[in-house]
Amino acid sequence: xxxxxxxxxxxxxxxxxxxxxxxxxxxxxxxxxxxxxxxxxxxxxxxxxxxxxxxxxxxxxxxxxxxxxxxxxxxxxxxxxxxxxxxxxxxxxxxxxxxxxxxxxxxxxxxxxxxxxxxxxxxxxxxxxxxxxxxxxxxxxxxxxxxxxxxxxxxxxxxxxxxxxxxxxxxxxxxxxxxxxxxxxxxxxxxxxxxxxxxxxxxxxxxxxxxxxxxxxxxxxxxxxxxxxxxxxxxxxxxxxxxxxxxxxxxxxxxxxxxxxxxxxxxxxxxxxxxxxxxxxxxxxxxxxxxxxxxxxxxxxxxxxxxxxxxxxxxxxxxxxxxxxxxxxxxxxxxxxxxxxx
Numbered sequence: 001x002x003x004x005x006x007x008x009x010x011x012x013x014x015x016x017x018x019x020x021x022x023x024x025x026x027x028x029x030x031x032x033x034x035x036x037x038x039x040x041x042x043x044x045x046x047x048x049x050x051x052x053x054x055x056x057x058x059x060x061x062x063x064x065x066x067x068x069x070x071x072x073x074x075x076x077x078x079x080x081x082x083x084x085x086x087x088x089x090x091x092x093x094x095x096x097x098x099x100x101x102x103x104x105x106x107x108x109x110x111x112x113x114x115x116x117x118x119x120x121x122x123x124x125x126x127x128x129x130x131x132x133x134x135x136x137x138x139x140x141x142x143x144x145x146x147x148x149x150x151x152x153x154x155x156x157x158x159x160x161x162x163x164x165x166x167x168x169x170x171x172x173x174x175x176x177x178x179x180x181x182x183x184x185x186x187x188x189x190x191x192x193x194x195x196x197x198x199x200x201x202x203x204x205x206x207x208x209x210x211x212x213x214x215x216x217x218x219x220x221x222x223x224x225x226x227x228x229x230x231x232x233x234x235x236x237x238x239x240x241x242x243x244x245x246x247x248x249x250x251x252x253x254x255x256x257x258x259x260x261x262x263x264x265x266x267x268x269x270x271x272x273x274x275x276x277x278x279x280x281x282x283x284x285x286x287x288x289x290x291x292x293x294x295x296x297x298x299x300x301x302x303x304x305x306x307x308x309x310x311x312x313x314x315x316x317x318x319x320x321x322x323x324x325x326x327x328x329x330x331x332x333x334x335x336x337x338x339x340x341x342x
Contacts, residue, residue, distance in 0.1 A: 003122035004321050005058040009049040012329070015322040018058070023118070023126045025073035028094075030129045032085060035141035037120030038064035039324040039337040040149045040178070041241070041266055046115055047325070051269065055115065061321075062120030063089040063113050065127060066135065066144040067341070076129040086135045086300065088293040089113045089148045091128040104131075105290050112290075121321055123341060133297050136304045146310035146336040147299055149290065150178035154186050155299050156291025157239055157261045166191025168236040171227070171253060173246050175212060176203030178336040179263075181311040183239055184210045186299075189307045195227065195235065199331065206334055210311060218246075227253060237261055244268025251277070259284045311335030317342070 001022045008014045025031045043061045065087035069079050079085060092099040092107025099107050113119040113127065135144055158164050170187055174180045175196025187194035188211040195214040196207045204215035214230050216223055227235070234255030240246055245267025250260055251274075260283065278285065302308040313335035316324055324337040 001123040002319070003060050004319060006047055006055070006061055007058050009047065012047070012322040012325045014047065015325070017319050020060075020122065022124050025071055025076075025126050027074040028076060028129055029073040029126050030069050030076055030079050030085075030132060031071040032065055032067040032087065032125050032127055032132075033070040034065065034120055034123055034125060034318070034341045035067040036064070036145040036341065037062045037066065037318060037321075037339040038145040038149065038178070039321060039328050039339065040064070041264060041328065042112075042149065043114065044325060044329060045265075050115070053115075060118035060120075060122045060125075061114045062122075062125075062339075063115070063149045064145045065089070065113055065120040065125050065148065066141050067125075069132075070124060072129065078129050079132050083132075084135045084137065085132040086144050086296070087113060087125075087127045087148060088131045088133070088290075088296050089152070090290050091131045094128075094130060102292050102294050105292060121318060121339070131293060133293065133300060135300065139300070139303055142312050142315050142338040142340055143303065143310050144300075145338040146178060146182060146312065147296065147303065150336060151182045151186070151299050151308075151310065152291045152296050153263055153289065154179055154183040154239070156295050157263060157288055158183075158186060158190055158192065158237075160291065160295065161286050161288050162237050162259050162261055164190065164192055164237060167193065169193045169195060169231050171235045171238045171250075172196045172212075173218075173238070173240050173242050173250070174198070175207040175215060176200075176334050178333075179239075179241055180207070181210055181335045182308070184212050185308045185310075186302075187211075189302055193230075195230065197223075203334060206311070224253075231255070234258060239263065242267040244271040247271035251283075254283060257282045259286055262287045263289060312338050314338065315340055
């Protein structure tokens with residue numbers, strides 16, 4: 001099979017098209033023929049060398065897996081050859097307390113597609129069958145590629161983690177990226193008031209078209225005043241995928257009793273935290289990544305009924321994923337970068 005291989009750690013030039021044997025599904029696994037995948041910031045972190053976790057090279061990146069079941073391993077009865085599926089990006093051991101509760105992403109033996117096991121930058125991918133969901137024919141494969149990583153992270157953050165209620169405000173950094181555009185629409189579907197920051201006028205206009213109530217320039221001298229005009233006491237939650245670079249501002253803009261939802265480290269891994277202000281303001285600092293298979297199923301239904309309409313800014317052949325990563329690194333992308341398979 002064709003695959004885009006991570007051959008060493010470094011910039012996008014370390015990705016190379018190559019050939020690998022088509023994998024054979026083991027017990028409990030299904031082999032998926034890819035129709036679409038996507039480019040995520042996690043791919044960049046792994047490509048550069050994820051802190052403290054090694055991957056065996058050459059490696060196949062890609063947390064988004066959308067396609068058709070090509071074969072199943074021993075004991076698999078939940079899917080069969082020809083089924084159109086989408087994969088939850090994290091699987092667990094299947095039998096610990098967390099897995100039994102449907103929280104495989106919290107399993108100590110967690111495996112993330114494209115990280116701990118080969119992912120979607122290849123024509124075929126072996127996936128635990130219990131991670132697969134039926135994908136309706138009404139959902140385009142490229143659209144579906146926005147759901148497993150970006151969409152699931154946003155949905156999990158607002159629902160299971162923050163448990164936000166209709167009418168509450170959520171501020172989203174990077175409001176025109178894959179996570180940001182999904183977050184705006186999911187927030188609207190939940191009855192929330194999404195407020196965003198985006199780096200260009202074009203990106204801010206996109207955020208407003210998708211349903212953001214306010215789109216701010218992060219470099220605007222009146223940033224704080226404009227935010228305070230719509231959220232005088234501060235926002236109820238901040239979704240921060242940037243990290244150290246934005247954390248101080250995220251901390252300052254959340255209301256008393258509000259929540260900081262941390263789901264990335266694009267702008268740095270470590271940031272100072274005022275313990276005094278955290279307890280004095282009764283703040284909750286919540287870390288998160290991805291979510292459950294059940295949450296992904298709910299998100300698929302929201303897309304199927306057109307309540308949520310993922311914004312795909314770029315569609316390219318999977319062999320051009322290196323160019324897609326460069327686009328993401330330059331921060332010129334708008335919405336999801338989808339990788340398509342012929």
